[in-house]
Amino acid sequence: MALAIEKEALSVYLVDIFPQIAEDFRIEELNQDRLVMRLLTAERHLRPGGTVSGPSLFALADVSVYAFLLAQMGPRALAVTTSASLDFMRKPAAGKDVLSECRLLKTGRVLVVGEVLMFSEGMDKPVARASMTYSIPPR
Amino acid sequence: MALAIEKEALSVYLVDIFPQIAEDFRIEELNQDRLVMRLLTAERHLRPGGTVSGPSLFALADVSVYAFLLAQMGPRALAVTTSASLDFMRKPAAGKDVLSECRLLKTGRVLVVGEVLMFSEGMDKPVARASMTYSIPPR
Amino acid sequence: MALAIEKEALSVYLVDIFPQIAEDFRIEELNQDRLVMRLLTAERHLRPGGTVSGPSLFALADVSVYAFLLAQMGPRALAVTTSASLDFMRKPAAGKDVLSECRLLKTGRVLVVGEVLMFSEGMDKPVARASMTYSIPPR
Amino acid sequence: MALAIEKEALSVYLVDIFPQIAEDFRIEELNQDRLVMRLLTAERHLRPGGTVSGPSLFALADVSVYAFLLAQMGPRALAVTTSASLDFMRKPAAGKDVLSECRLLKTGRVLVVGEVLMFSEGMDKPVARASMTYSIPPR
Numbered sequence: 350m351a352l353a354i355e356k357e358a359l360s361v362y363l364v365d366i367f368p369q370i371a372e373d374f375r376i377e378e379l380n381q382d383r384l385v386m387r388l389l390t391a392e393r394h395l396r397p398g399g400t401v402s403g404p405s406l407f408a409l410a411d412v413s414v415y416a417f418l419l420a421q422m423g424p425r426a427l428a429v430t431t432s433a434s435l436d437f438m439r440k441p442a443a444g445k446d447v448l449s450e451c452r453l454l455k456t457g458r459v460l461v462v463g464e465v466l467m468f469s470e471g472m473d474k475p476v477a478r479a480s481m482t483y484s485i486p487p488r
Numbered sequence: 489m490a491l492a493i494e495k496e497a498l499s500v501y502l503v504d505i506f507p508q509i510a511e512d513f514r515i516e517e518l519n520q521d522r523l524v525m526r527l528l529t530a531e532r533h534l535r536p537g538g539t540v541s542g543p544s545l546f547a548l549a550d551v552s553v554y555a556f557l558l559a560q561m562g563p564r565a566l567a568v569t570t571s572a573s574l575d576f577m578r579k580p581a582a583g584k585d586v587l588s589e590c591r592l593l594k595t596g597r598v599l600v601v602g603e604v605l606m607f608s609e610g611m612d613k614p615v616a617r618a619s620m621t622y623s624i625p626p627r
Numbered sequence: 628m629a630l631a632i633e634k635e636a637l638s639v640y641l642v643d644i645f646p647q648i649a650e651d652f653r654i655e656e657l658n659q660d661r662l663v664m665r666l667l668t669a670e671r672h673l674r675p676g677g678t679v680s681g682p683s684l685f686a687l688a689d690v691s692v693y694a695f696l697l698a699q700m701g702p703r704a705l706a707v708t709t710s711a712s713l714d715f716m717r718k719p720a721a722g723k724d725v726l727s728e729c730r731l732l733k734t735g736r737v738l739v740v741g742e743v744l745m746f747s748e749g750m751d752k753p754v755a756r757a758s759m760t761y762s763i764p765p766r
Numbered sequence: 767m768a769l770a771i772e773k774e775a776l777s778v779y780l781v782d783i784f785p786q787i788a789e790d791f792r793i794e795e796l797n798q799d800r801l802v803m804r805l806l807t808a809e810r811h812l813r814p815g816g817t818v819s820g821p822s823l824f825a826l827a828d829v830s831v832y833a834f835l836l837a838q839m840g841p842r843a844l845a846v847t848t849s850a851s852l853d854f855m856r857k858p859a860a861g862k863d864v865l866s867e868c869r870l871l872k873t874g875r876v877l878v879v880g881e882v883l884m885f886s887e888g889m890d891k892p893v894a895r896a897s898m899t900y901s902i903p904p905r
Contacts, residue, residue, distance in 0.1 A: 366536060367535075367536065369532075393508075396506075397505060397506065402547075403546065403547070403550050403569050403572070404543040404544070404546050404547040404550065405543070407542065407543050407546040407572075408541075408542070408543040411542050411543065429576070429579075430542050430576050431575065431576055431577075431738060431760070432573070432574065432575045432576065432710050432712075432760060433542070433546075433572075433573070433574045433576075434571070434572070434573040434574075434710075434712055434851035434897065435571065435572045435573075436570065436571045436871070436872075436879050436897055436899065437568070437569050437570055437571065437572075438570075438871055438872040438874075438879055439872070440568075454853070454855055454883075454891075454892055454895055455853075455855040455856070455891075457855075459737060459762065459765075460709060460762065462853050462855055462895075464881075464895065466871075474872075475871055478871055478879075478881065478897065480851065480853055480895065480897065482709070482710060482760075482853065484737065484738065487737075487765070570877060570899070571849050571851075571899060573712035573758065573849075573851055575732070575733075575740050575758055575760065577732055577733040577735075577740055578733070593714070593716055593744075593752075593753055593756055594714075594716040594717070594752075596716075598876060598901065598904075599848060599901065601714050601716055601756075603742075603756065605732075613732075613733075614732055617732055617740070617742065617758065619712065619714055619756065619758065621714065621848070621849060621899075623876065623877065626876075626904075644814060645813075645814065647810075671786075674784075675783060675784065680825075681824065681825070681828050681847050681850070682821040682822070682824050682825040682828065683821070685820065685821050685824040685850075686819075686820070686821040689820050689821065707854070707857075708820050708854050709853065709854055709855075710851070710852065710853045710854065711820070711824075711850075711851070711852045711854075712849070712850070712851040712852075713849065713850045713851075714848065714849045715846070715847050715848055715849065715850075716848075718846075
């Protein structure tokens with residue numbers, strides 16, 4: 350399936366609808382099979398000890414699936430997260446950006462399911478995984 | 489099981505170990521059966537449209553279970569979140585605080601499981617539910 | 628909200644649509660707030676050591692939410708499970724029936740969310756918890 | 767990491783410890799990176815309409831992760847499932863076997879996390895996904 354929006358246009362669109370997250374996230378890669386998003390780790394994302402917080406990883410997964418959904422289905426700003434499951438497997442490396450690798454497993458008319466693996470930059474084992482379901486409200 | 493820390497002491501302890509979250513959360517109620525935590529909703533917790541963001545609800549659930557774990561088991565700052573599942577069921581009311589009701593379903597030596605219902609203040613139907621598992625590292 | 632079907636009629640209906648599960652499950656209690664379902668534990672539900680298997684607990688949770696959904700919304704045999712999360716917290720007692728306590732947290736037009744606590748009969752601490760989401764296909 | 771058991775020995779071992787599941791599952795492929803398990807779909811796995819039931823898919827995911835855990839860590843029959851999350855994305859094809867593709871994301875001393883994609887044989891889009899966590903009891 351061809352993408353409805355390419356990386357540059359999607360990046361502009363995300364900043365437009367979510368201005369407050371523009372300085373947190375950046376799309377690194379986007380093609381039909383996957384999207385890679387970067388969390389630009391800053392002081393506000395950290396827990397004592399310097400690791401990236403759970404809510405920041407949740408936000409990264411959530412934004413990744415939402416962005417990929419927009420890229421595949423076209424802008425539907427009303428899609429809402431209905432469920433999420435996450436496993437936190439390793440301590441994120443202190444002070445490193447976190448990269449997400451996102452795939453969509455289903456893009457139905459009503460439900461979209463995405464899965465995300467997250468890595469501290471430069472590491473080969475994931476710090477966390479997430480599955481997120483979005484609901485597309487009837488028009 | 490008697491609580492290892494009462495509400496006032498726990499509140500002081502949480503601010504001590506997580507200074508950056510002190511202005512976001514406040515323990516409203518604590519007894520052996522449940523803990524109620526308040527998210528002091530502010531601009532930084534909102535999404536376009538005025539609803540409380542998913543990461544803010546995740547953070548509320550995570551802090552609620554962690555605080556109750558400390559209250560029941562005594563301070564073990566090393567407990568780490570290992571998994572989480574959330575369902576987002578209704579749009580949080582704009583500009584309202586969110587209250588969590590937390591129970592611990594298991595407080596084992598290795599794993600602690602808590603569940604949380606979250607309500608926009610004054611509403612009787614939950615906006616979200618969460619289950620969180622914490623792992624207690626071997627000493 | 629009044630129930631669309633009472634306990635006796637619902638029991639008959641479930642056996643009608645799922646004849647193969649009639650000997651596994653029995654509705655113990657049904658009112659507007661909760662449904663209690665019994666797993667009639669038999670050899671085929673057990674794992675080595677005599678504990679009830681994970682798939683049997685999954686089935687109990689799934690049937691509980693589906694039955695309560697039918698009771699509240701009326702027969703819609705097309706509702707399908709779209710997601711599930713479970714925590715297994717204690718070893719079920721050998722040879723005991725398992726009782727589920729089910730609540731519906733959301734009964735929307737598109738999605739229904741239920742949560743279930745499961746207990747070995749006679750025990751006061753849950754062996755497992757589950758959250759299940761059902762999707763109601765557009766008519 | 768080299769496997770502790772190869773496919774043939776693992777198949778024999780699984781039948782030995784779980785005789786009742788021997789006719790339901792068969793290991794198709796096993797290497798360091800992934801395990802593929804086949805659900806030998808039979809009447810007892812079906813729901814009305816001929817689709818494979820949710821509990822049967824749960825069992826497939828659970829057995830896949832457990833078998834891969836044994837293959838990587840060596841026989842530890844005491845590993846227990848502590849949490850599971852599943853998304854059911856498409857109706858399984860009637861009368862087809864289901865194939866699982868399993869990866870282990872973490873094999874720690876205390877927790878093992880696996881993820882599983884499940885496909886009706888011959889289809890290229892997954893019918894379901896699952897993440898399962900196993901706890902390894904202290905010796």
